[in-house]
Amino acid sequence: xxxxxxxxxxxxxxxxxxxxxxxxxxxxxxxxxxxxxxxxxxxxxxxxxxxxxxxxxxxxxxxxxxxxxxxxxxxxxxxxxxxxxxxxxxxxxxxxxxxxxxxxxxxxxxxxxxxx
Amino acid sequence: xxxxxxxxxxxxxxxxxxxxxxxxxxxxxxxxxxxxxxxxxxxxxxxxxxxxxxxxxxxxxxxxxxxxxxxxxxxxxxxxxxxxxxxxxxxxxxxxxxxxxxxxxxxxxxxxxxxx
DNA sequence: CGTATCGTTCGTCCGTTGCCGAACAAGCGG
DNA sequence: CCGCTTGTTCGGCAACGGACGAACGATACG
Numbered sequence: 001x002x003x004x005x006x007x008x009x010x011x012x013x014x015x016x017x018x019x020x021x022x023x024x025x026x027x028x029x030x031x032x033x034x035x036x037x038x039x040x041x042x043x044x045x046x047x048x049x050x051x052x053x054x055x056x057x058x059x060x061x062x063x064x065x066x067x068x069x070x071x072x073x074x075x076x077x078x079x080x081x082x083x084x085x086x087x088x089x090x091x092x093x094x095x096x097x098x099x100x101x102x103x104x105x106x107x108x109x110x111x112x113x114x115x116x
Numbered sequence: 117x118x119x120x121x122x123x124x125x126x127x128x129x130x131x132x133x134x135x136x137x138x139x140x141x142x143x144x145x146x147x148x149x150x151x152x153x154x155x156x157x158x159x160x161x162x163x164x165x166x167x168x169x170x171x172x173x174x175x176x177x178x179x180x181x182x183x184x185x186x187x188x189x190x191x192x193x194x195x196x197x198x199x200x201x202x203x204x205x206x207x208x209x210x211x212x213x214x215x216x217x218x219x220x221x222x223x224x225x226x227x228x229x230x231x232x
Numbered sequence: 233c234g235t236a237t238c239g240t241t242c243g244t245c246c247g248t249t250g251c252c253g254a255a256c257a258a259g260c261g262g
Numbered sequence: 263c264c265g266c267t268t269g270t271t272c273g274g275c276a277a278c279g280g281a282c283g284a285a286c287g288a289t290a291c292g
Contacts, residue, residue: 015219016141023139024280025132042239050282055240057280074238074289089218091211099205103131140250158269166252171270173250190259190268 007081013065013088021064022096027057029106031066034080035097040111042076047109123197129181129204137180138212143173145222147182150196151213156227158192163225 022028026047034040047054058078061067065084070077085093100106138144142163150156163170174194177183181200186193201209216222 015215015221016139019135019139023132023135026280049280051239052241052283053281059240060279076239089211089215091207092215095205095207095211099131099208102205105131142250165250167269168253168271169251175270192269 007062007068008065010065010084010088013084015089017064018066018085018089018092021060021066024057024060025106026109027061027106028096028100029109030057030061030078031080032097032100032106033109033111034067034078037080037082039070039077039079042078044112045078045109046112123178123184124181126181126200126204129200131205133180134182134201134205134208137176137182140173140176141222142225143177143182143222144212144216145225146173146177146194147196148213148216148222149225149227150183150194153196153198155186155193155195158194160228161194161225162228 022031026049029047030045033045042058045054049057058067058069062069065081068079068081070079082093138147142165145163146161149161158174161170174183174185178185182197184195184197186195198209
């Protein structure tokens with residue numbers, strides 16, 4: 001399971017790429033789920049899309065520096081890079097997250113248990 | 117010069133459309149120029165693109181509810197809808213603007229005088 | 233070992249978007 | 263009334279991006 005180390009350094013994170021990553025509803029939804037700071041397993045993420053597509057979205061987020069991925073055996077765990085993002089673009093992530101919640105964007109992405 | 121009244125109502129402004137509008141460097145640059153709250157004439161905006169393209173960008177911003185356009189005779193004037201945006205998505209615009217400035221995004225859009 | 237599981241990669245399809253030049257519509261000025 | 267200026271619209275092109283299924287590599291497990 002190659003290529004998981006492509007989390008860019010703080011200084012190489014750019015606004016266009018971050019904005020591009022967060023401009024997609026599904027990816028915004030993923031970030032919403034991760035927004036409490038806790039780690040999530042790949043398989044815990046639920047979205048009505050093919051797994052190859054989900055993998056693609058996770059890759060975009062990772063390469064934009066929005067998330068970080070840790071690998072353990074054959075499965076991997078995703079984390080939001082809150083501090084890094086906030087250091088680079090103060091206030092952006094919280095505002096974006098709040099706006100997403102207020103506007104019901106990304107609600108189609110949930111966790112496995114789906115406590116509803 | 118038809119169709120200038122398409123500034124959407126506050127409640128119809130959606131995050132995806134706003135984010136989509138602001139995900140383009142040129143449009144972000146336009147918003148940067150307008151960010152002081154002052155009105156600008158169409159012709160005052162300078163960007164290295166064809167005027168039809170500029171018109172297109174202005175239309176996207178207007179329809180997303182990011183800007184407002186006033187028409188006077190044969191020319192029109194553009195304003196940022198700061199209050200509306202901030203009412204709908206608190207903190208989003210300032211954070212986005214600050215991030216754009218910090219990351220030198222949209223600097224290819226300037227004003228006519230180009231006081232440099 | 234053989235097989236199941238997990239996540240990535242590949243190739244393809246198709247709708248969207250940025251960009252342009254040309255044509256057009258509308259007010260202004262001689 | 264004619265032409266100039268101003269901004270919009272149209273048609274077309276090329277690039278991008280999301281979506282999918284299939285195939286693959288890697289690890290876990292019986």
